[in-house]
Amino acid sequence: MYRIGEAEVARVRKLIESGRMFRYGKGGECDRFERDWGKHVGVPYVRMTRSGTGALYTALVGLGVGPGDQVVVPSYTYMATALAVVGAGAIPVIADVDESLTLSAKDLERRITPHTRAVIPVHMVGLPCDMKGIMRVARRHKLLVLEDACQAVGGGYAGKKLGAIGHAGAFSFNFFKNITCGEGGAVVSKSRAVFDRASVAIDCCSYYWNPEEQREDLQFAGHNFRASEFEGAILNAQLRRLEGILQRMRGHKKELLQVGEEAGLKSIRNNSLDFECGTHLGFIFGTEPEAREFSLRLGEREVGSFLPMDTGRHVYTRWDPIMRRQGAHHAALDPFKLAANRKCRIKYSHDMCQDSLDILNRSVLISMHPDNKRARLREMGKAIEAAAAA
Template sequence: MAKVGLREWLAIAPVIASGRLSRYGGSAGSPLNRFESDFSAAFGVQHTLVVSSGTGALIAALAAAGIGPGDEVLVPAYTWIATAAAPLAVGAVPVLVEIDQSLTIDPADILRKITPNTRAIIPVHMANVVCDMDAIMQIARDHNLLVIEDACQAVGLTYKGRKVGTIGDAGAYSFNQFKNINVGEGGAIVTNDDQLFARARMYHDIGAVFRGHLDNANAPLIPGINLKASQIQGAMLNVQLKKLTPMLRRMRQRYEAMADILTSRGGLRLIPQHDAANAAGLHVVFDTEEEACDFAARNKRGVHRVYDSSRHVYTFWQPILEQRTVHPKLNPYAWAARPMDYSPKACPRSLDILKRTCRITVGENYPLAFMRYMARRMVKDRSMSLAPLATSPGLS
């Protein structure tokens, strides 16, 4: 989680003093415009659009890409509920896909879940663990599918030299309190597609139809909604962007140090990484659910079993499971070509993996020596828990 402090406070003071707080209230060099330009340059993408949230970014990206009623969108069984709710917001339906032991969407199950109605894939880079984007992009090309990357939980992470979120047709980021860039609430869409960007910009601002200064890339005007960000968010984002690279460096240092201790001294098994050289999300996987529960219970500070974070597990998404929407006549499931299965039988392998996996915080805001100590203590506690087994009858 990125920290907020004095530098952000100082950055917003002149914005407040100017009285120009709204999205289009400043000059061409306004904080938001400056951030969008700098973010595009840093992430190697042509267009960045700051919006009010990561959820808004997903919805606007899908709307801009032309996803709508009757379409199916493939989403992983392990993610924040917004990934599955975003397709519903544009009239499409989410189709659940298994994760593999990397905790990211399983390309093999993507292939199994594709139907003639599939239009898009939303791979999610969960908890700073990146997806197998080579395999996903190959499947998308082979089946003429759009890829909208959900990089909300991995802002700044890379996959084989490219920033996650910039590899697909569009990417969505979150800047809320718990993300790698933190301004409380906020998000962004990135793309290299001029028309998708123009449609996203119109969709995120109902007043875009009156702003003749905007280049709409010859796209017909569409009525949008209000997902705009403020210049106060822009001012904070400029500070946070400068903090991102040093913070990710600290995360990777702690990942490498802790991973070495956990594996070499503790014999623990890490989840596979699709870009091991730049890994930052630390997770260990056990053979049984009981082992994972015991490890989490013995290390209450900095460790939790992934399944226990129920809001990220599809079987706890009550409105999705019950296929409810704001009004019966606006229910996308009524426009779908087939029934959707969201039962525990839909993705049993995902549930098994999540129950056997623990996430370990890398403590990027703590000293490296302290995080090494925490890793050694985890190893010691695990050794003590296994000691009685070594002296049990038949095991000596």
């Protein structure tokens, strides 16, 4: 969460005073956010959810992914990306990231089998994936592409907004994201068919709320990941802040990147420096001890940093339900045990993405903040120079 205040309070107050917190039947806050988020991202169809995990899972349902399918996910992402695949009944295949800390297009292609149906490129820590390379591989092998933009809300790649490049996109608006309503999410797509199916998964009654859309093909059992007007109200206020927040962080990051590079540091590869979120500055070192030393020195000067390897459930080796192949609460529903998945099941091991572990252990990320003032940026620059010299 970067900024929240009176604008959000005023909108929520107005909503409470209206007494109408249910989203359907009034054309209120959720409708408005979905329309505006669609315009912002550049897609015609948006459906809010209760979380990014819900957005990923329902987008996979929207895309028609299920048992018998493999879905490639990167080794560095919050485990919800892989769990959403299992939730849809499919099998996640884990591929390496490259020095951009995002999915390697080359390794994606290497992991493709006759069962591969889709890929989820994840724009981690605000950094866009190599979408050109990934889309090229996807086209060549007829893969569906679901962008996980949960950590890159509002970011872009080569002039396009993240989430709008693949067949569908998923966003999170949880507390830690670029804009937030505490917990929340959204599915976006250019395809009406994907949107319709995702909508049923998001709200088992969605065709009932829109009776003109009663369709036989949409009458499958969905869930309830439906957003309330509270989320809509807060996000409508947050959306106005988004561009300003990202512009400031992007600017700060570029300045500090230059300081680091002039001090002899190597930046992590960036697939779209002018359009990414700017939430994290990253450097990559020759060895893990060098990276740890750099991070330690920054800490001594009160500049927080972390190694991606240390971020718990964001590295595949820590995705316990996947590594242990415990894919459901009930054995009969477990994708790792389903007969339909017999041919596409795979073995997981800790060394299956050794290149990723090497990269994640040698990288250091420094978080930006839009409220950093010039004096703070100077301090951060000095700390980077000193830590680089050490």
